[in-house]
Amino acid sequence: MYVTLSSESTAANQTLAPSLVFQAPAPQQQQRSYATGTHLFHEGDTANHVYEVKTGVLRLTRVLENGRRQVIAFGLPGDIIGFPNGDAHHTDCDVVATAEIVAHRRSTLETGAGDPETHQRLLHAALREISAMQDHFMMLARKSASEKVASFLLAISNRTGSPRGNFTTFSLPMSRADIADFLGLTVETVSRTFSILRKDGIISLETPQTVLVLDMEALLDASQTDD
Structure with missing residues (x-):
């Protein structure tokens, strides 16, 4: 998952994302x-599979030349991750929240021997990833720190939130450090922004990992740039 700009001005951001329908794995697929804490793959590993997230959350990371970690993306239910750079994975990937994952063999997909519907779904996932990645880069360049955090919470809410009365609640299994490394911020800035959103009555934290959105319109406003 990338934090994107493209859908923030639409009414879709004020409703929950539709549930995705998953089919039982075909014989050439593996569901586990x-x-x-489990690692699916490391940077440089041969990419024999791409992975379809059914439940849970994955984290894709790289270590920069200066030793700092960059969180590239999070894999949420409905995402397909592990598209390779050539024949190798270009990130590490580990599990943030216990996940059910379907592994699709690259060899089957590339030879056309797999299920045509699966091919189509993976192609659409790849195109969505490219578009979302471009929007994410634009967001990193244009938005303020508080707008980035609000955009992140809005994206997670739209993808995984569930209604509770007039509010929306969702789990936030990644740490504040993960969020900071994803958005190019410090942990202190992320924590301070959470505190501001709470003080303003936009969100409530039932636990550090459980967010209740009290005012979706205000969260949407907080996520948007003025320029």
């Missing part, structure tokens, strides 16, 4: 449960 992965515990938190």
Whole structure:
């Protein structure tokens, strides 16, 4: 998942994202449960599979030349991650929240021997990833720190939130450090922005990992740039 700009001005951001329909894996696919902390692959590993997230959350990271970590993206239900750079993975990937994942063999997909519907779904996922990545880069360049954090919360809410009365609640299994490394911010800035959003009555934190959105319109406003 990338934090994007393209859909923020639409009414879709004020409603929950539709549920995705997953089909049972075909014989050439593998479906497994992965515990938190498990690594699916490391940067440089041969990319024999791409991975379809059914439940849970994955984290894609790279370590920069200066030793700092960059969180590239989060894999949420409905995402397909692990598209390679040539024949190798170009990030590390580990599990942030226990996940059910379907592994699709690259060899089957590339030879056309797999299910045509699966091919189509993976193609659409790849195109969505490219578009979302471009929007994410634009967001990193244009938005203020507080707008980035609000955009992140809005994106997670739209993807995984569930209604609770007039409000929306969602789990936030990634750490504040993960969010900071994803948005190019410091942990202190992320924590301060959370505190401001709480003080303004926009969100409530039932636990550090459970967010209740009290005012979706205000969160949308907080996510948008003025220019």
